[in-house]
Amino acid sequence: MSHLITLATCNLNQWALDFEGNRDRILESIYIAKEKGARLRVGPELEITGYGCLDHFLENDVCLHSWEMYAQIIKNPKTHGLLLDIGMPVLHKNVRYNCRLLSLDGKILFIRPKMWLANDGNYREMRFFTPWMKPGFVEDFVLPPEIQKVTDQKVVSFGDAVINTLDTCIGAETCEELFTPQSPHIAMSLDGVEIITNSSGSHHELRKLNKRLDLILNATSRCGGIYLYANQRGCDGDRLYYDGCALIAVNGKVVAQGSQFSLKDVEVVTATVDLEEVRNYRANFMSRGLQASLSETKFKRIDVAVELAPMKARFDPLIVPSKSRPIFYHTPEEEIALGPACWLWDYIRRCNGTGYFLPLSGGIDSCATAMIVHSMCRLVVKEASEGNEQVILDARKLTRGGEGWIPNDPQELASKFFHTCFMGTENSSKETRDRSRELATQIGSYHVDFNMDSVVSSVVSLFEVATGKKPVYKIFGGSQIENLALQNIQARLRMVFAYLFAQLLPWLRGIKNSGGLLVLGSANVDECLRGYLTKYDCSSADINPIGGISKTDLKKFIAYASTEYNMPILDSFLNATPTAELEPITEDYVQSDEIDMGMTYEELSVFGYLRKVEKCGPYSMFLKLLHEWTPRLTPAQVSEKVKRFFFFYAINRHKQTVLTPSYHAEQYSPDDNRFDLRPFLINPRFTWASKKIDQVVAQCEGKTTDLDIMSID
Template identity: 55%
Template sequence: MGRKVTLATCSLNQWALDFEGNLDRILESIEISKNHGAKYRLGPELEICGYGCADHFYESDTLLHSFQVLRKLLESPITEDIICDVGMPIMHHNVRYNCRVLFLNRKILLIRPKMLMANYGNYREMRWFSPWNQLRKVEEYFLPRMIQEVTGQDTVPFGDCVLSTKDTCIGTEICAELWNPRSPHIQMGLDGVEIFTNSSASHHELRKADQRVNLIKSATTKTGGIYLYANQRGCDGDRVYYDGCAMVAINGDIVARGAQFSLNDVEVITATVDLEDVRSYRGEMCQPHMECEPELCHRVKVNFSLSTGDDVYLPTHQPITWNFHTPEEEISLGPACWLWDYLRRSGQAGFLLPLSGGVDSSSTACIVHSMCVLLCRAVQDDNRQVLEDIRRVVRDESYCPQHPKELCGRIFTTCYMATENSSEDTCNRARDLANQIGSTHMNINIDMAVKGILGIFSVVTGRWPKFHANGGSDRENLALQNVQARVRMVLAYLFAQLSLWARGKPGGLLVLGSANVDERYYWSYHFTTDMSKTLLMPLYTAQFADMGMTYSELSAIGRLRKISKCGPFSMFCKLIHLWKDVLSPMEVAQKVKHFFRMYSMNRHKMTTVTPSYHAESYSPDDNRFDLRPFLYNTRWTWQFRCIDNQVAHGHFQY
């Protein structure tokens, strides 16, 4: 009857500007798709150049090399007899667009530019691309000469169009368009488009996979249809981890899915689905609406079928249940995968972590161990790429990891940096954790270095600062804490560069920091995993911050400031209700004012923050996520006066 179609989507671990590697992974995914009988293959957003090129998108080289890769794809025999849908930047009429290019048998069928941009949070697409805002309008795009030589085409359709094969109709969405209230799949579905595709570069945030799945199920529940979702995987070269989750859905059901956290550079998901199921579903659910759809899609016709003539005995994929990871599993797996990509692509031989025995550095250590667990599982599953990468990292071509703890000892060094003020309890906790995970552990006493620096100061000034406990002032205490912190940092980088050398081994180590997003708002310290301490509390004993408020309170303040866009006064107005059972309005006011004073005093430190894994829907990262001044009037006189007036004269109703 010719109604069943086999479709392929994928998750690829692409790397910004790695045109050679990106090409190889695209070709591998197409070859796998064909081997599974697929007639259509979908890839992730901007897969040819990598999504994270940032200001490299301004460079003509990026456009040139993308077309060179496209030519290689067009010429390859691997791409024959399958519709290939790839992503790349294209300039049309001197305007740069984020595009999908669909081609078949050395002919470009159409170019579809992104229409709704992601321009919030971690995303700055409007900085590099313009949206195609001409609904249902299609123009002619003049191909570069290098592409004309292969295709024999001068121009191809460019714009808001869909692909009409002999047996069905395929329409494109690109990443954020699915999340938009005016998602293109609505009108496309009402105009008879049966297959929707979404090419994404969607990064990991806690519980975000749930949202993706629900959006795709909802899209195909409302209008019926088949939905293919492709996504980037891995660390593209920046602070986020793209977590895969490629999937295929039909009429509100997921019928095929990929992994959320995986070390496979290429993962292809195929599904066989029945077009008649879409038509039957729509005949009952959508027909009255489809009859009056006023805006018709521009259809680009192609003489090609996705189905075969005799498919009666071809089995179709049935609905499956998506088992989501718990938040604790996501915290363990997402940063672990990101760290592995960072390590294997950096050319270094492992990590070094100052391990204090506290919750933050212990969490980071556990994440590194989680990485080693994933690596050993991948090797056991015969992942040759992972094994080759491990051997390159440890500088041993014959090495094969046998156990996560043993691997941890090869690539992970921890050190406890003690002073005369350090407790034996924290030292023991650090040592015990290192023994449990298998890291190479060192105890380092930094008193000599601290006293050497203070000795220089004393020679010049004739004064010797003291801690609070010894009768020192606030300024003396802060200065001494900073000296200790900076000595630890200097020693961490020294041991990272030379500890393997001292053991007669090649290579250097990457230094890991540890703190959390809530403290970062307050103190603006550097760290590796950008997540709230409240998320780690189920794994550890609850702690209080040495800063006048609990971590739970800091987390609430941070979310109100970033997500709810609250200044001091509006934050106070919200918190008097959130905290009414435990704090008076006066106490809430004191905490809000204390936070904003400390935040504004330390804000300048965020301008030089080291890269950290982004795992939450809010972040103080000055370089990407949180664009705010660094020089403030730390007195906040007008704002705090409004709070004080409200406390003095307000009538609070709970």
């Protein structure tokens, strides 16, 4: 016996506070779901407002406009005929909740508030919302008067309930609730809920998707049931990129999976599933049956007198259940190529930008940034070739292309909006200049190449005239502070030139009715963590697509791109020694990033992970690394590296307060803006922790020391 039902979930590219645009994308997803024969459609978390409104959620206007958009959706007859699960904020008894609204044929069935809020890492939901702390409890919600006129209802149920149709039972959980130890779906499944929806606003991090999918598959494998996961996609106006990957799982197997990265604003994922498979799976799982019979959690049923799976569909030989399929994962290199590229596309098209400007230094970081823009161009061309009308319209708007123009070549597209520049000095090598020029040629950017020695010399001469003293580089006998000042003035002047050229290049090229270009930064996450950058140099930009990506991952991405995009020039970037080229090159000296920093990029990644993700201070980090890095390094060497890292991290922490907004891709990002909330005035010596580290080193070396932790003498 079969009991077949078609279900729909979706990825939507919503935008914070874009109420009408968000409404239209929701409507489009509903229309597509109906065309595919779906009887239930679930969308992303807070899809009417966009997930990333942040403190705008504290404005009551946001709740008001949400109701106005919701009314326009459910009163539209084209949305009738399937059960809708839509997300928006709701004010109930003067308390703001993150809610799911379930409706059918223009009637609201009930409102389900989120019970467990995401409140760590990038998330601060408890700043905006209150969790529903009454499991299994339901109370009346009086609808706003304007909604009462639309639905002809005054009161609906509000709380922790489920929907009971004539042929199945449906429950909803929201994003973070899946990640909690005692997820709502556990109690729901034990109480007979067969279909569980999860509406999410989950952002992309490298190598994160497998965790999300493991939780879903484990949930349905242990509990049985059908699980519909919906997610937002796109930048939503902030540092995060929500990476989609909507899917449908049945009894621990995936039967439908959407894309993780795409320029499609609306993607609907459907599957035809058999409710009898769920019933058979659960009924033959004896220990589950015992737990279900003993479970004290009984959900209030909201009865709906409809069948989601019509009788004729149960026996129609033309309706076939969706087969299970393997999960598709992108490699980290592909994630870097696709995630930041989609984020950049959303950013430029939604800010009505004229284009991007990138200081192209000839090093691997700016190379990686350029290649992400190239990847973006390839994605645009691909979507245009497949007839994506929104992408075509956005591309015409960005490039001032005429009606009928369709982007069909990544290099041609780049030539219209992407601008690069090599800002050389006497310290720049011919190799870096040549690499920059060749890369610009291959990706199609409009490239400028100039020397700025005269400006640097003028600034230094001005200081000499004003003070009577002339700073010189260290290799010529100068002090460390002179050496650093001479490097920093070059770096800061590059930032000034970047914005000058970004404003004037469109004018130079005769691009009419255009503003300035958006300046791209290219400081990687490890350099930001260590503070190995000049404050207000060309790391200061409008946005930075690689600011959350490690040097190690960037190298792997460039190696991948060299083959994938058939660009052998990229190999020369990989083989070059990372250098800032801010000091003179002599026969005996070439500046090196890793020598300057006193640690390798691989070591920085380890330090960053332990500090942020595993919450290690200097002492606990030293103890962990003592076990991992010996005998390759002596205890004294491990001690020196840990102390050096924390010293430079502390004295440079202030730089993170003005860090360019970066694409978030790594768990150990030092971004001071909401993600890494640490003070920027810290004693860099960490004196007590250092004493305890020294004690352990002494013990390892066979020396006897005694650190009296109780004494204040």
